[in-house]
Amino acid sequence: MSDAVVPHRSEGHQAPAGWFRRALDSDIFYSFRRSRLTMVAAAITLLFFLLAIFASWLAVQNPFDPAQLQLINSRIAPLWTADGQSPFLLGTDEQGRDVLSAILYGLRISLAVGIAGVVFAGALGIALGLVAGYFGGVVDSVIMRIADVQLTFPAILIALLVNGVAKSLLGNRLDEMSTLGVLVIAIGLSFWVQYARTVRGSVMVEKNKDYVAAAQLIGLPAPKIMFRHVLPNTMGPILVIATINLALAIITEATLSFLGAGMPDTMPSLGTLIRIGNNYLFAGEWWIVAFPGIALAGLILSINLLGDWLRDALNPKLR
Amino acid sequence: MLAFTLRRFLQAIGVMLAVGVIAFAMFRFAGDPVNQIVSIDTSAAQRAEIRHSLGLDDPVLVQFGRYFINALQFKFGVSYQFRLPVSSLLAERMPATLELAIVATIFAMVAGILMGVYSALRRDTILARLFQAVSLIGISLPTFLIGILLIYLFAVTLGWLPSFGRGEVVKLGWWSTGLLTVSGWKAIIMPAITLGLFQMTLIMRLVRAEMLEVLRTDYIRFARARGLTTRAIHFGHALKNTLVPVITVAGLQFGSVIAFSIITETVFQWPGMGLLFVQAVQNVDIPIMAAYLLMVSLIFVTINLVVDILYTVVDPRLRSTVGRAA
Numbered sequence: 059m060s061d062a063v064v065p066h067r068s069e070g071h072q073a074p075a076g077w078f079r080r081a082l083d084s085d086i087f088y089s090f091r092r093s094r095l096t097m098v099a100a101a102i103t104l105l106f107f108l109l110a111i112f113a114s115w116l117a118v119q120n121p122f123d124p125a126q127l128q129l130i131n132s133r134i135a136p137l138w139t140a141d142g143q144s145p146f147l148l149g150t151d152e153q154g155r156d157v158l159s160a161i162l163y164g165l166r167i168s169l170a171v172g173i174a175g176v177v178f179a180g181a182l183g184i185a186l187g188l189v190a191g192y193f194g195g196v197v198d199s200v201i202m203r204i205a206d207v208q209l210t211f212p213a214i215l216i217a218l219l220v221n222g223v224a225k226s227l228l229g230n231r232l233d234e235m236s237t238l239g240v241l242v243i244a245i246g247l248s249f250w251v252q253y254a255r256t257v258r259g260s261v262m263v264e265k266n267k268d269y270v271a272a273a274q275l276i277g278l279p280a281p282k283i284m285f286r287h288v289l290p291n292t293m294g295p296i297l298v299i300a301t302i303n304l305a306l307a308i309i310t311e312a313t314l315s316f317l318g319a320g321m322p323d324t325m326p327s328l329g330t331l332i333r334i335g336n337n338y339l340f341a342g343e344w345w346i347v348a349f350p351g352i353a354l355a356g357l358i359l360s361i362n363l364l365g366d367w368l369r370d371a372l373n374p375k376l377r
Numbered sequence: 378m379l380a381f382t383l384r385r386f387l388q389a390i391g392v393m394l395a396v397g398v399i400a401f402a403m404f405r406f407a408g409d410p411v412n413q414i415v416s417i418d419t420s421a422a423q424r425a426e427i428r429h430s431l432g433l434d435d436p437v438l439v440q441f442g443r444y445f446i447n448a449l450q451f452k453f454g455v456s457y458q459f460r461l462p463v464s465s466l467l468a469e470r471m472p473a474t475l476e477l478a479i480v481a482t483i484f485a486m487v488a489g490i491l492m493g494v495y496s497a498l499r500r501d502t503i504l505a506r507l508f509q510a511v512s513l514i515g516i517s518l519p520t521f522l523i524g525i526l527l528i529y530l531f532a533v534t535l536g537w538l539p540s541f542g543r544g545e546v547v548k549l550g551w552w553s554t555g556l557l558t559v560s561g562w563k564a565i566i567m568p569a570i571t572l573g574l575f576q577m578t579l580i581m582r583l584v585r586a587e588m589l590e591v592l593r594t595d596y597i598r599f600a601r602a603r604g605l606t607t608r609a610i611h612f613g614h615a616l617k618n619t620l621v622p623v624i625t626v627a628g629l630q631f632g633s634v635i636a637f638s639i640i641t642e643t644v645f646q647w648p649g650m651g652l653l654f655v656q657a658v659q660n661v662d663i664p665i666m667a668a669y670l671l672m673v674s675l676i677f678v679t680i681n682l683v684v685d686i687l688y689t690v691v692d693p694r695l696r697s698t699v700g701r702a703a
Contacts, residue, residue: 211677212637219670223663309519340533351525362516
């Protein structure tokens with residue numbers, strides 16, 4: 059990789075391969091072991107990821123498959139109450155869907171959309187930030203003006219607008235999977251600004267350093283210098299933003315689905331489940347909304363706590 | 378001073394123009410307006426005629442000019458769902474949203490300042506820790522979950538407050554207000570708390586941090602030396618100095634409060650602009666979406682402009698640095 063061309067990589071430039079090992083015996087891992095709250099948050103986050111990955115083995119039914127749902131089983135209370143029935147640990151909803159299975163599958167959708175949204179926003183923001191910071195001038199001011207304007211609007215408004223426009227362009231061709239794609243794009247377009255600003259700032263500092271001049275001198279093309287040499291040095295803050303944005307992206311997806319502009323009832327995410335369950339709150343069927351709500355809140359809270367810790371741990375001023 | 382104001386004003390117009398282009402593009406290219414008007418069995422000739430009568434076969438620039446001039450007169454076209462002018466729909470629903478946003482902001486400021494002052498003055502008490510925990514929850518929980526929780530507690534379980542609508546409203550000219558009836562006040566409590574909670578935590582953290590900072594300054598120490606009562610020092614001197622940033626934040630946040638009322642209005646079925654917008658997104662009612670975007674942008678841009686200009690009026694130090702980043 060970059061080893062051959064970068065003469066002094068010990069000065070701040072970290073090769074990706076050694077990064078993980080170095081992190082394990084670094085201050086970061088030390089501060090991780092010292093904070094019990096962070097360890098609990100990490101454990102809960104990991105648990106949620108595992109539940110999502112192994113959803114199809116853990117769930118008693120596939121909630122996306124209408125053939126497996128039976129109306130006789132509708133609106134059964136959780137197992138520990140008087141009206142509970144096995145195997146429905148957390149009860150069932152109106153369509154006879156097992157709430158626990160729906161949560162496991164919904165968790166999968168929420169995490170997938172959240173992660174894909176963050177990756178898309180990150181890729182877009184990093185690319186635009188690199189270009190803006192590296193080239194400067196007109197390109198820089200155009201990109202940053204757009205960023206300024208977008209930053210004045212809340213992400214949820216932009217995501218809703220993107221969603222509405224996509225719906226009107228695609229019309230009836232919008233099935234479950236393309237809805238998923240639209241959500242990812244909507245989230246990506248709402249959250250790229252922070253990455254772009256951060257990357258641009260670090261690039262403007264980095265590009266005046268000797269190693270960039272050396273790379274330019276031996277005639278490397280600009281894209282290679284940007285992605286191979288400058289980008290790795292801006293990764294610390296990006297990681298923090300990505301973690302905190304993952305929580306925000308999951309909230310945004312859940313909010314869109316709750317507002318009826320996200321995942322459809324046939325392939326529900328946690329937000330969709332909460333919207334469905336909300337209709338049965340007054341009938342006293344609290345479990346249909348409560349458990350998806352608790353799952354969403356727990357997921358967001360633990361990711362947020364991880365993000366807060368990461369921000370403090372990577373901030374040299376706080377050490 | 379004048380140059381700065383003029384510059385900011387031009388910037389604001391630039392932003393509005395950019396948003397106008399986006400709104401027009403949505404209006405014109407996302408979804409064919411003709412298809413929304415005609416039925417399935419309308420012939421191609423009739424479609425072409427409607428297209429011509431709507432001016433949809435003019436050059437794009439002419440159409441944009443027309444849209445722009447109409448927008449300046451608050452004419453945003455006709456809603457696909459309701460078959461009514463968008464402007465009258467928005468005007469009808471604006472009072473509900475503005476009342477909710479104002480009550481939520483006042484709640485956020487009063488509760489946020491009280492909690493912030495308390496947790497700064499009595500830092501290690503149980504109540505102060507509780508406030509910190511509440512603020513963590515207020516920042517991490519999605520708005521709609523908080524709303525549902527409140528509905529379950531106060532509407533379903535206790536039955537104290539209504540779970541939807543804005544109660545009885547009184548007409549004052551074109552403005553309909555729910556703030557003159559008991560049922561209106563009962564109906565606004567939960568939506569206002571839900572909407573204001575995030576701002577409340579923001580203000581609470583800000584007041585706490587500012588108070589702790591101010592209490593360390595020399596003039597507070599001097600006030601103590603003068604033998605003033607603790608009460609006079611805390612509230613007459615310390616709190617007063619924390620209020621400028623608090624009011625700034627509350628002012629700047631007012632635009633977000635209006636935008637975030639989309640979620641709160643959906644949870645509580647509050648008949649405001651936000652609910653109208655969500656229904657428009659669900660039913661692909663582009664004219665309403667475009668008009669809402671323009672309205673909210675106008676509010677955002679105006680607030681930012683006013684705050685920036687007020688800064689230079691209040692703080693003369695800013696006047697010399699004209700080229701300050703916006």
